[in-house]
Structure formats: structure tokens, C-alpha cells
Amino acid sequence: MLTGNEVRSKFIEFFESKNHKHFESASLIPDDPTLLLTVAGMVPFKPFFLGQKAAPTPRVTTFQKCIRTNDLENVGRTARHHTFFEMLGNFSFGDYFKKEAISWSYEFITKILEIDKESLWVSVFTTDDEAEELWISECNFPKERIVRLGEEDNWWAAGPTGSCGPCSEIYVDLGVKFGGDENSKLGDEGTDDRFIEIWNLVFTEWNRMEDGSLEPLPKKNIDTGAGLERITSVLQKKTNNFETDLLFPIVQAMGDIAGVKYGTSEKIDFSLKVIADHVRAVTFLVNDGVIPSNEGRGYVLRRILRRAVRHGRLLGVKNLFLFEIINVIVNLMKDSYKDLEGNSKHIKKVVKIEEEKFSNTLDQGIQHVMNAIEEAKESQKDYLPGEITFKLYDTYGFPYELTEEICEENGIKIYKNEFDEKMEEQRNKARSSREIIMEKGQDSFIETFFDKYGKTKFTGYDKLVETGKILHISKIKENTYMIITDKTPFYAESGGQKADNGTISIGTSVGKVLDVQKQKDIYIHTVKITDGVSDFINGIEVQMKVDKSRRVAMAKNHSATHLLQKALREILGDHVQQAGSLVTPERLRFDFNHYEPVTDEELEKVERLVNIQISKTLPSNIRYMSMEEAKETGAMALFGDKYEDIVRVVSFGDFSTELCGGIHVENVSEIGLFKIVSETGIAAGIRRIEAQTGFTAYEGIKTMEKIMGSISKKLKTTSSKLEEKVEKTVDELKSSQKELEELKLKLSGYEVASLFKEVREIHGVKVLIKKYENKDGSSLRDIIDKVKNKLGSCIVILGSDNKKAIFTVGVTKDLTSKIKAGDLVKQLAIIAGGNGGGRPDFAQAGGKDGTKVREALNKAEEILTERL
Numbered sequence: 001m002l003t004g005n006e007v008r009s010k011f012i013e014f015f016e017s018k019n020h021k022h023f024e025s026a027s028l029i030p031d032d033p034t035l036l037l038t039v040a041g042m043v044p045f046k047p048f049f050l051g052q053k054a055a056p057t058p059r060v061t062t063f064q065k066c067i068r069t070n071d072l073e074n075v076g077r078t079a080r081h082h083t084f085f086e087m088l089g090n091f092s093f094g095d096y097f098k099k100e101a102i103s104w105s106y107e108f109i110t111k112i113l114e115i116d117k118e119s120l121w122v123s124v125f126t127t128d129d130e131a132e133e134l135w136i137s138e139c140n141f142p143k144e145r146i147v148r149l150g151e152e153d154n155w156w157a158a159g160p161t162g163s164c165g166p167c168s169e170i171y172v173d174l175g176v177k178f179g180g181d182e183n184s185k186l187g188d189e190g191t192d193d194r195f196i197e198i199w200n201l202v203f204t205e206w207n208r209m210e211d212g213s214l215e216p217l218p219k220k221n222i223d224t225g226a227g228l229e230r231i232t233s234v235l236q237k238k239t240n241n242f243e244t245d246l247l248f249p250i251v252q253a254m255g256d257i258a259g260v261k262y263g264t265s266e267k268i269d270f271s272l273k274v275i276a277d278h279v280r281a282v283t284f285l286v287n288d289g290v291i292p293s294n295e296g297r298g299y300v301l302r303r304i305l306r307r308a309v310r311h312g313r314l315l316g317v318k319n320l321f322l323f324e325i326i327n328v329i330v331n332l333m334k335d336s337y338k339d340l341e342g343n344s345k346h347i348k349k350v351v352k353i354e355e356e357k358f359s360n361t362l363d364q365g366i367q368h369v370m371n372a373i374e375e376a377k378e379s380q381k382d383y384l385p386g387e388i389t390f391k392l393y394d395t396y397g398f399p400y401e402l403t404e405e406i407c408e409e410n411g412i413k414i415y416k417n418e419f420d421e422k423m424e425e426q427r428n429k430a431r432s433s434r435e436i437i438m439e440k441g442q443d444s445f446i447e448t449f450f451d452k453y454g455k456t457k458f459t460g461y462d463k464l465v466e467t468g469k470i471l472h473i474s475k476i477k478e479n480t481y482m483i484i485t486d487k488t489p490f491y492a493e494s495g496g497q498k499a500d501n502g503t504i505s506i507g508t509s510v511g512k513v514l515d516v517q518k519q520k521d522i523y524i525h526t527v528k529i530t531d532g533v534s535d536f537i538n539g540i541e542v543q544m545k546v547d548k549s550r551r552v553a554m555a556k557n558h559s560a561t562h563l564l565q566k567a568l569r570e571i572l573g574d575h576v577q578q579a580g581s582l583v584t585p586e587r588l589r590f591d592f593n594h595y596e597p598v599t600d601e602e603l604e605k606v607e608r609l610v611n612i613q614i615s616k617t618l619p620s621n622i623r624y625m626s627m628e629e630a631k632e633t634g635a636m637a638l639f640g641d642k643y644e645d646i647v648r649v650v651s652f653g654d655f656s657t658e659l660c661g662g663i664h665v666e667n668v669s670e671i672g673l674f675k676i677v678s679e680t681g682i683a684a685g686i687r688r689i690e691a692q693t694g695f696t697a698y699e700g701i702k703t704m705e706k707i708m709g710s711i712s713k714k715l716k717t718t719s720s721k722l723e724e725k726v727e728k729t730v731d732e733l734k735s736s737q738k739e740l741e742e743l744k745l746k747l748s749g750y751e752v753a754s755l756f757k758e759v760r761e762i763h764g765v766k767v768l769i770k771k772y773e774n775k776d777g778s779s780l781r782d783i784i785d786k787v788k789n790k791l792g793s794c795i796v797i798l799g800s801d802n803k804k805a806i807f808t809v810g811v812t813k814d815l816t817s818k819i820k821a822g823d824l825v826k827q828l829a830i831i832a833g834g835n836g837g838g839r840p841d842f843a844q845a846g847g848k849d850g851t852k853v854r855e856a857l858n859k860a861e862e863i864l865t866e867r868l
């Protein structure tokens with residue numbers, strides 16, 4: 001019996017023997033802004049299917065890691081749902097078509113995998129007579145086991161528009177014990193678990209247009225996909241994918257951690273399967289540079305990871321466990337995915353941080369549930385409504401199953417259908433933003449232009465001046481035109497590097513090149529022409545001249561970006577991957593994945609390492625080679641470049657080697673100086689470094705120096721003694737401040753002391769009545785406290801005229817039976833047009849009219865004289 005790993009390699013070997021080239025699995029992050037994740041084996045090849053790019057070779061085979069999350073909740077419940085899975089595929093780009101695709105798939109299944117011929121069924125699209133005939137003539141396939149299915153099953157499209165076509169699917173019949181009866185056919189109701197689809201052959205020959213119509217693709221293509229986990233489960237005669245040797249070691253390892261055994265209860269199996277599936281997805285997502293966050297791929301990762309942790313809890317595991325499972329996965333898959341082992345430390349670190357965070361969430365969640373239960377009980381209720389159970393899930397990330405468990409223990413009811421309703425509402429909201437696979441509409445102008453003239457010849461790597469012929473000119477807006485020429489020295493914006501500027505001229509008529517963009521390798525210049533536009537006509541030759549100083553400044557920044565990337569990897573680790581970059585004449589910006597801020601010390605090391613390379617005067621070496629050769633040089637590449645035929649490799653000495661189409665210096669010494677300007681976080685797990693080079697960096701430093709100079713001057717010292725002086729000054733400032741505080745304290749002591757002179761006795765009771773101006777409430781309160789402390793038994797009545805009136809009355813406890821502060825303050829406030837009250841020992845109140853403060857205080861004295 002073949003192992004899962006053997007199925008994978010046999011598939012590749014088989015198609016290599018049919019002259020296919022094996023490409024490595026592309027990243028889970030597709031080079032396609034319309035796609036969230038790589039959801040099928042064909043995703044990396046979309047441009048070839050659509051004819052947007054020429055395929056480097058007509059026949060390709062891959063095993064491709066994929067993630068689909070549309071059925072997340074089903075994972076673990078069914079035999080075959082996964083988030084992460086591997087797809088085996090063979091692809092033809094305008095080369096072979098149906099006949100070969102059908103006969104080779106049959107050959108592989110029956111000869112290599114040796115699956116029983118009698119158990120096979122196939123489906124073809126309703127109208128696809130050709131496919132049916134080929135199954136019969138090429139494979140001798142019995143007609144009675146060929147079923148015609150409609151669009152829902154047998155039409156495959158990468159999205160609402162774009163390449164698509166009918167397909168033919170191959171099924172294995174597992175037998176009557178999985179549904180139906182002796183006479184059941186593929187497609188009959190109730191036989192879904194019995195007829196297992198193992199391979200989908202798509203005959204990609206159509207392009208679905210925006211209006212829904214189909215146009216034939218320039219070339220007919222083949223896209224096939226066979227789920228590795230399914231094929232393996234059929235071969236190994238397992239009833240579900242998790243029992244194959246691709247996944248079962250993970251299930252077992254988790255069982256050991258939790259001290260439970262697979263097969264003892266449905267609940268336990270469910271959790272073990274979820275964990276086995278989800279940790280594979282988590283491992284590979286992080287491996288490809290995804291970091292947990294609240295949006296996009298980061299959110300997909302977070303949800304999957306949390307679901308795994310939650311199922312760990314359901315199995316009774318309280319400690320962190322994901323890293324142990326990751327070890328198992330790395331061991332199982334490292335031979336097929338070469339970068340996995342090297343990245344495993346990084347993967348575990350990222351996962352551990354998130355797992356820890358979520359474990360805390362779980363603990364807090366339990367607190368929230370307890371509070372909700374408490375509240376329900378207090379208001380005599382015995383149930384929690386859906387809003388609350390959903391809020392616990394949605395806002396606090398607390399799993400419903402746990403809410404249910406805790407409620408049960410506390411005799412509180414909750415209803416799953418209420419929760420589900422809320423969930424459904426939320427899902428409907430999220431659906432529109434979920435991954436949709438869409439092709440970008442093709443610009444028909446560019447299409448037509450390309451067919452007529454082909455690519456623009458770019459000569460700018462060697463030349464800054466070129467004579468080109470205008471092939472197209474059209475007006476964009478007032479004085480601004482779009483010009484396409486046969487040749488151009490202008491670099492079009494790409495790979496983060498901004499476009500060249502410069503001029504396009506005919507005699508004395510000059511246009512300013514503001515921007516250059518390329519589409520399908522056609523260079524489109526945006527040109528401002530103020531005078532002589534009538535000279536610029538199709539077919540005429542123009543002088544094209546690149547602005548050299550701008551170009552040179554960008555070359556420095558671009559080469560420095562390469563040195564920076566390498567330095568970051570050396571100092572921070574190999575997990576550092578480019579997440580975006582921008583090269584302008586003024587500065588460079590480099591975004592990369594790293595889970596915590598880069599420390600000052602690390603930044604200094606990085607900056608120093610780059611400058612050391614500059615001082616080593618490393619020469620640049622630019623070579624063109626095949627992808628294979630490039631890989632041997634250890635070139636760093638972004639996944640998008642992976643399938644180009646011939647690649648451009650830029651090296652600086654043996655320090656840095658990258659695939660890159662940009663403009664670079666000839667020797668790194670031209671960079672002169674490299675200075676990091678800032679380091680910030682721009683998204684969860686993504687950091688950004690901005691830096692400057694050459695003269696701009698020098699000017700930055702010069703500015704700093706000037707600032708230092710002027711500070712030194714102000715502090716009456718020299719730059720070399722500045723630090724000492726600043727320290728001394730700061731110390732002095734601190735002690736002056738301390739002294740000031742002490743003085744203030746003393747002063748307020750004096751103020752209060754002087755007050756005591758004004759204390760009088762009314763019928764033997766110590767009384768202080770005093771009027772202030774512009775004193776706020778808290779100062780008045782302060783005075784009252786101090787006086788009360790000092791005098792022991794007394795009554796203090798303070799008023800302040802702040803335009804408005806404010807009164808504060810304090811009465812020591814022994815006297816409150818005679819005079820209540822609250823009552824008294826009220827009487828005073830009324831006089832000043834206000835109202836108020838308060839406690840018997842202390843009260844504060846206000847009135848509109850500050851001029852009445854004196855009158856009110858006189859009244860106070862009268863009252864006291866009467867009552868005491």
C-alpha cells in the first residue's frame with residue numbers, strides 16, 4: 001500500500017515521464033490582488049490560462065498547498081472537509097487537450113495507484129459528447145458508468161469572469177455500505193458518501209466575459225486537480241481522510257497530549273480532527289508569512305488557530321499545546337516543503353504568542369459568562385438570550401460550546417437556534433467581503449495594441465537616451481498625453497521602484513515625462529506637452545531622455561533596499577520577508593514581517609551592517625538565468641516571480657542575491673551612506689523601515705548636527721560636552737522643581753496659619769467666616785479640611801466671588817446637631833440666586849450672582865448667632 005508521501009511523489013514522477021515540468025508549490029499568498037488565498041492548484045497559473053503571460057513551458061505538474069475556509073464549520077464533522085489540503089495537478093497551456101488528460105489520468109489511477117477499475121465512475125458535462133467518446137475509445141471505459149452532470153457539478157470556473165470550461169470528474173465507488181443499493185448510480189440521491197470524487201479534469205477553453213457571454217480562449221488548456229488526502233484515503237481504505245498516514249500521526253499526537261483515545265467517542269474524534277486539520281493550516285499560513293490579525297489573511301489564520309485552541313480546551317487541555325503539534329507536522333511534511341523546517345522556530349514563536357493571548361481570552365470569557373449568569377439570576381431569569389451568547393462569542397471570542405457547558409452547570413438555559421440566527425446574520429454581513437475569486441477585466445485597448453505591435457523594447461538598463469518611434473498618442477486631459485513608443489529608456493514603475501522622469505522631444509518641441517506605467521510589457525508614458533503638440537504624431541521619431549539625477553538617486557535607494565533586506569534577515573532571522581517596498585529618489589521604504597518592534601540595538605546593527613557592505617565597495621553583478629539556476633544561487637524572490645522563464649538576478653558581492661527587474665548602482669560604494677530614518681508598525685506583524693542614502697542621508701545628518709550645534713550654544717557648551725551638560729541641566733531642573741514644590745507647600749501652610757487669626761468664637765464655638773475672590777471649589781475644600789484638622793471642633797464658612805458665587809461649609813461632627821452644613825449652604829446659595837445642599841458635615845453650593853457673597857456671609861453669621 002502506498003503512503004500519502006508516495007502518492008505525492010508518484011504523481012509528479014508520472015507526469016514528469018509525460019514531459020511535464022515540476023514546479024514547486026507556490027505560496028498560499030497568491031500573487032493576485034483579487035485573491036485572498038491560494039484555493040486551487042491552478043491559481044499560480046492564472047495569467048497563463050488567460051494568455052496574459054506566455055507560459056514558460058507548455059506542460060507543468062505540481063502538488064500545491066491550498067486553503068479554503070468557506071466550510072470551516074464542517075471541518076471535523078465530515079470525512080473529507082479541510083481548510084488546508086494538497087492538490088495534485090497536471091496542466092497544459094495550449095498544448096495537449098482532452099484526449100491526453102483523460103487517458104493519462106486513467107493510466108495513473110489504474111496502473112500506478114492500482115485502484116480497482118470496476119470501482120471507477122466518471123462524469124462528463126451534459127453536452128460533452130467528445131469527452132464521453134474519449135473515455136470509451138481511449139480507456140475502454142464502460143459506458144454505463146459514465147454519467148452526465150450539469151453546470152453545478154461539471155463546469156469549473158476560477159471566478160465569475162475569466163477562464164473556465166466543462167470538466168470530467170473521476171469517482172471511486174466505496175460500495176453499498178456507504179449508501180444506495182446494488183443499482184445506484186453516481187449522482188443518485190443519498191450516495192454522496194459512497195461515490196468519492198478523486199480527480200477533476202477541467203477542459204479550460206472559454207473566457208467568461210463581464211456580460212456573461214463565453215469567448216473561446218486563444219488556446220485550449222488543461223487544468224486538473226486531485227485531492228491528495230482523498231486519493232490517499234481511498235488507497236489506504238480509510239473511511240475518512242484523517243485516518244490516512246497524512247493526518248493520523250497528528251490525530252494521535254494530540255490524543256497523547258490530551259490523554260484521550262481516537263475512536264472512543266464522537267466528541268473526542270471531532271476535536272482531534274479539527275486540531276489535526278487546523279494546525280496544518282496554521283503552520284503553513286505562518287510559514288508563508290501570514291501573522292494573526294483582525295483582517296484578511298491574518299483573520300483567517302486567527303479564526304483557525306482559535307478554533308484549534310478551543311478544541312484543545314474541549315479535550316481538557318489547559319496548557320499551550322500547538323507547538324507540539326507543529327513539530328509533528330514539520331516532521332511529516334518537511335521533505336515535500338523544503339522551507340518548513342528552517343522556519344519552524346518562527347512559526348512556533350508566532351503561534352505561541354497568539355495561543356497565549358487567546359488562552360487569556362478564554363479565561364476572561366469564563367468570567368464574562370459567569371457575570372451574565374449572575375445578572376440573569378438577579379433578575380429572576382433562567383436563560384441567556386441569543387444576543388448575549390453571540391456577543392460572548394463574537395466580541396470576546398468565547399466559544400459557544402463553552403458558554404453552553406458553563407450555563408448547564410449553573411442551571412441556566414441557552415438556545416442554539418437563537419445563537420445560530422445571530423451567527424447567520426453576521427455571516428450574511430461578512431459574505432460579501434469574503435474571498436471571491438475574480439479575474440481582473442482585461443483592458444481591450446492594450447490587448448489590441450499588443451496584438452498589433454507586441455512589447456515595448458526597454459533599453460533603459462544600458463541607456464539614458466534613446467530614439468523611439470511614436471506608435472500611439474492620445475490626450476488624457478488638458479496638455480497631458482499618453483504616448484507609446486517602440487523603444488524606451490524610461491523605467492516603468494514596478495517592483496516598488498517609481499518610474500523615471502525626463503523628456504520626449506522633437507526638435508524644439510519638448511514634452512515632460514511625468515509617469516511611466518507598463519501593462520503587458522507595453523510602456524505607457526504620461527507626458528505633459530505645453531507647446532508644439534502637433535509635432536507629436538504617430539510614426540514620427542522622438543528623442544527620449546531620462547532625468548539622470550533622479551534615476552541615480554533611485555538606483556542608490558533600490559540597491560540599498562536589497563542590502564537592507566539581507567541585513568534584516570541576518571540580524572532578525574530568516575523569517576523576514578518583504579511585504580512591500582517603495583523606492584523614490586528621496587527615500588526608500590521597506591515593509592517586512594516581524595512580530596515585534598525592532599529594538600534600537602537591532603536597528604543600529606542593521607544600519608551598521610549595511611554601511612559595512614557599502615564600505616566594502618561590493619560590485620553589482622546582474623545576470624539572466626533560468627529559475628532553476630537562480631534558485632541554486634540562493635536568490636531571494638517574491639512568489640510572484642516564480643514562474644517566469646528567464647529571470648534577472650541582481651547580486652552585490654556575495655552578500656545579497658535577489659530576483660529583481662529594477663535599476664541598481666554598479667558598485668555599492670555609490671550609495672555612499674545609508675541612514676535609517678524611522679521604524680514603525682503598520683499592521684499586525686508588519687514593520688516598516690524608512691531610510692535615506694547618499695547625499696540626502698548626508699543632509700539629514702547635517703540638519704541633526706545643526707540642531708545639536710544650536711542646542712549646545714543655548715546651553716553654553718560644545719557638542720562633545722553636550723550630553724554631560726544636558727544630564728546636569730536635567731538634574732538641576734529636577735532639584736529646582738522639588739524645591740519649588742516644598743516652597744509652595746510651606747506657603748499654603750502660612751496662608752492657613754494666617755487664617756487662624758480670623759477665627760472668632762460665637763457662643764463658645766470656634767467659627768471662621770471668610771470671603772475670597774476667584775478661588776475654585778477644590779481650594780476652598782482644601783482650606784476647610786486644614787482648618788478643621790487644626791481646630792478640632794469648629795464651623796468654617798467660605799464664600800468666593802468668581803463672578804458666580806461659590807460657598808463651602810464645613811461643620812465638625814460634634815456640632816452637626818446644631819448646624820447642618822447642607823442646610824446652611826442652601827440658605828446662602830439662595831441669596832446668591834442659586835440652590836444646593838449636601839452632607840451635614842460638609843457641603844458646597846453655588847449661585848449666579850458673585851456680588852451677593854458678602855451679603856450671604858453676613859447672613860451666615862446671623863444664623864450662627866441665633867442657633868448656637
Ligand code: SER
Pocket residue numbers: 039040041042089156200201202223224225226
Ligand atoms: N481547478 C480545478 C479544481 O480546483 C481543477 O484543478 O477542482
